[in-house]
Amino acid sequence: MxxxxxxxxxxxxxxxxxxxxxxxxxxxxxxxxxxxxxxxxxxxxxxxxxxxxxxxxxxxxxxxxxxxxxxxxxxxxxxxxxxxxxxxxxxxxxxxxxxxxxxxxxxxxxQVSAYDRLPTRLPAFVGRTGPIAEAESLLASDRYVPPLILEGMAGVGKTSLALHVAHRLLAVERTQAPVLFANLRGSAPQGPPADPAAVLETFLRLLGTTGDRIPYDLDARAALYGQLLAGTGALIVLDDAADAEQLQPLLPGTAGCRTLVTSRRALTGLGEVTRLPVPMLDPDDSHALLRATAGAERVAPDLPAVHQIADLLGHLPLALSVIGRHMRDHPAWALGDYYREPLLTLALEDGVRTALAASDARLPKGARRLLRLLALHPLEEMEVASAAALLGEPPAVALHHLSALTTAHLIERTASGRFRPHPLTHAYAEERLCIDEPATRIRQALGRLLENGRHRGAGLRREPRTIGGLRLPMARQPADADQQPRSPQHLHAGRVLAA
Incomplete structure (x- = not known):
């Protein structure tokens, strides 16, 4: 047939x-x-x-x-x-x-990972004084507390911060209030996000509900869940939420109950919630994390080089931890050996690439293509017109895709209304560019970008560079006379020089 x-x-x-x-x-x-x-x-x-x-x-x-x-x-x-x-x-x-x-x-x-206790805190947690104080202030109330959502880029430390805050709250309160934790697998590299109905079934059992009393319907389960938690002072931690549809049934919405959520996405359509963006570490905290991971004696010889390493990694906690472990396990590497190319490659190789790829995989097709083409633009603020030129699409389409990347926290929108990728997002885009885009389309996109720069007086210039084996006249901002870019191979007195 x-x-x-x-x-x-x-x-x-x-x-x-x-x-x-x-x-x-x-x-x-x-x-x-x-x-x-x-x-x-x-x-x-x-x-x-x-x-x-x-x-x-x-x-x-x-x-x-x-x-x-x-x-x-x-x-x-x-x-x-x-x-x-x-x-x-x-x-x-x-x-x-x-x-x-x-x-x-x-x-x-x-298949869900849900428990009536918190996972242990990570031993190398450093800094975050401001976000910790703000989160504790938002959660410390006997009245109705809107769910607190910690949002940020992959690897920025949302889970570590959530668990640190939750453990501190429990240590201060010392009550017998229910504690619930679930890994929602919203950005897991493999497998689907957790089914909220399955999470609720586990939560209801942990709260003492027998199997014969657990409703089949998702809404009925959510209603019973809210009834059981009302006025209990419960603390619920929902880690790695995929989207509002998954998360909504898991929010109790009752007084005397605190909910702490982490997500890589800017979740919308949830009603009354409080959002707390999780930023990159500040320079001092980045240094402290490298010191805690690599060992104080390992980073002590050249503190300016350590700060340069943190700058090149964009102060991303996951990347700093990866490089700190590499420093600890490879004592033959001088700090000056960690210049841009091996540094970013090492960071991507040991976990950062996997984290970024998981966020990338959930993007719409057009946003994924733009993410790769960002490798052709200087690692600086980008206007919508430049993104439109890269894509060969109208500005409205480019803005739509830029917004999708911003929602996924793969790029950020600056105070000036422009867009800027994180250094490791840019490095990931360079890796994927020649894998996912044919050379002909890459050259066409670069040509449109340079032409757009000439029309707008952006001053982009052509500078030969090899990406993925493809030699391209890359777009670069001209450096000032006293700020000429220095080659990453030029090491002096153990210092890491900017690439």
Whole structure:
């Protein structure tokens, strides 16, 4: 049987998307009634020798076309497909494989890490005096406290800060109030985010609810969750939220209950919440983190070089910890050996690349392309017009993609209304550029950027540079006479010089 290519169950990533494809298949098959489909399934199952007691009722067949189902009957769904397409095993096999894939995703989402205690704090936590004081002030109240959301770039230390604050609150209060923690896996490199219904089921059990009293419906679970926590003074930590849809059912919304959330995304549509952006470390705290990780004696010989290393890493805690461990484990490396190219490569290699790639993977297609093309722009503030030139798109489209990158905290919007990537985001973009974009399109984008600079008087100049084996006349801002860029290979007295 010929089935149009537009009916592709392989596109489905969730059970709801699979059901949407099944509805299209039903329409293509002439839109038979549920009664007729039930009759066909009964006929097929009778031929297969299945006992009458297993034959589905009409209402059960009708439920196969309803979205929002968390435990669908895979056997019956495939029976519906067969009732629509006949006995063509090639077609049925495609639907069977798709169903296995989406049910595997659903099963993975149902595997949650939720506990009635906090994970231990990281031993190398440093600084953050201002954010700690602000978070504690926002959470210290007996009245209704809006959920506090810590937002920021991958690797900026949101989880460490949340756990540090939560442990401090518990140490001061010393109460028997409930404590709940869940890893929502919103930016996990592999696997889907945690299913909020599964998280609620675990939370309800931890709060003493027996399995027979846990509702099936997500909204009913959320309502019972809020009732059990009302007035208890509970502290809930929800780490790595994916989006508002996942997070909303997990917010109790009751007085006498504090909720602390971390997310890489600027979450919207949540109602009354308090947002606390988590910034990069300040220079002194960056130095302290390197000292705590590498050892005081390792960083003591050349403090200016240590500060230069922190600057090149953009004061990102994850990157500082990676390089600190490298310093500790490689004593033969002088501090001057950590100039830009090996420094950024080492940081990306040992965890930062994975963290950025997870944020990158959840971007819309256009924003992902712009992220790569940012490697062609100087590591400085960018105007919307420059992004539009890189993309070859109107400014409104470029602004939309820049906003998506800002929401994911991969770039920041400056006080001047321009945009600037973090140094490690820029380095990641350089890595991906020649992998994901053909050389012809890269040269075209660079040409548009340079032409835009000439028209706007931006003063960009062409400077040869090799990225991913492709030699390009890169866009660079002309340096002032007394601020000529120095080669990273020029090391003097153990100092790290700017690349």
């Amino acid at each position: 010929f089935v149009p290519q537009v009916l592709d169950p392989g596109k489905a990533r969730t059970i709801d998307e699979f059901i949407a494809e099944l509805r299209l298949l039903k329409a293509w098959a002439g839109n038979p009634s549920i009664t007729e489909l039930t009759r066909r399934i009964h006929r097929d199952w009778q031929r297969a020798g299945r006992p009458r007691g297993e034959w589905p009722a009409r209402s059960t067949v009708g439920n196969c076309f309803q979205v929002g189902r968390r435990r669908p009957n895979a056997d019956l769904l495939l029976a519906v497909v067969q009732a629509l397409v006949g006995t063509d095993e090639g077609v049925i096999s495609g639907w069977r494989q798709s169903l296995r894939a989406v049910l595997g995703e659903a099963e993975a989402a149902a």
